[in-house]
Amino acid sequence: MAQKDFRLPPFRALLAFRAAAQHGRLVDAADALGVTESAISHQIRQLESLLKTRLFDRTGRRLALTETGERYLARLDPAIRELEAATRAVLPEDGHAVVRVTLPTSMAAIWLLPRLGAFEAANPDLDLQLVPTTRVVDLLRDQVDLAIRYGRGNWQDVEKTFLFDDNATPVAAPGLVPEGVEDIEAVLRQNRLIVIRTIPDEWREWSRARGLAPPDLSSALELDVTEQGLQVAEAGHGIAMGRAPYIEDRLARGTLVTPFGATGPSGAAYYLCHPTGHPLSAPARRVKRWLLEQAGIFTANRA
Known part of the structure; x- marks a missing residue:
């Protein structure tokens, strides 16, 4: 048959x-x-x-x-x-090693991309591929060498190295919040707050760290990424939670202000991660060293 x-x-x-x-x-x-x-x-x-x-x-x-x-x-x-x-x-060898790095979308645009040109000029034999995303990537499954992650470091199956602390404070367009305000809780009640879906607890954590009652977020504007929240705040449509490294340039330009004072530790941080039990390749170790150097320079510039 x-x-x-x-x-x-x-x-x-x-x-x-x-x-x-x-x-x-x-x-x-x-x-x-x-x-x-x-x-x-x-x-x-x-x-x-x-x-x-x-x-x-x-x-x-x-x-x-x-x-x-x-x-x-x-x-x-x-x-x-x-x-x-x-x-x-x-596949034929072309002399270029490939290293894939995943990180939050906003961090890629604001923190890493401005530094990438200098790295590529100094490392012409290395192809650094960025994977910007708002999700936590499975590094082995998605064949990613390194990950910059935001949180408290409680991820499974990865080795992590501290990059820098997350310092946060509310930010708003100039004039939205009166200068010298003392009743912060009242200001938060009277203004629309902006919440980033991937960091849902940031307002609660910031309030707890400063001895304030958590604000009511039932009518908050929810957005997907930090960059969107800062753009809406710049336009005067609410108060967003601002954090380094995302707000430095806006504060310097004066498009955003910190009505309740300077940034302070939120309890979370940025970490550089790679899979446990899988040694990094020599090119990936080179990228790791560079990222740690950039984190050190960034932290020193903020001091």
Whole structure:
């Protein structure tokens, strides 16, 4: 009997399924693959149609794999990893080492990119690839060498090195808050506050550190990244939580002011991380040394 023709699914559909399963949201899968959310959705439906089964349960807020989807991912993920390894093994050497660094989107734009030109000029044999994102990247799965993370350092499966403290204070457009104000809690009640979704507790932590009651955030304006919050505050539409290194330039230009005084420690910090048990390559160690140097220069300039 002749063997029935068998058609493999399109590779893009397999990658879309794998990314959606790993990240749990179409928008994060699209961000990881550099395509649109609608493209991810279309490719997954194409795959489900070919396989004649549902791979995801879409009834909740996040994507959840069906039992079939879990079995499929368990067989598919190792196969894709092997394809990636096989491809890297046969690529010709071009003399350039590649080091991938992930970090918060706003930090990439404001802190690292202005420093990148000098690094590239001094290291022409090294290709430093940035992966800006608001999510916590799985370094091994996404093949990322180093990560700059913000928080209290309580991440699993990574070795971390302190970069610099997070110093924070509310910022606003000049004139929004009267000078010399004493009743800070009243000012916070009377003005719209700006909250960054990835740092939901920053107002509560700042208030607690200064002996104030946490402000009511029920009518706060919620935004995705720090840069958006600072832009809205600059326009006079509310009070944002400002932190180094994001506000230095705006304070120097006078587009933002600190109505309640200078920045102070928030309890969180920035750390440089890499996977536990996986020694850094020589190029990655070079990038790590440079990032630590830049953090030291930044801290010294703030003193």
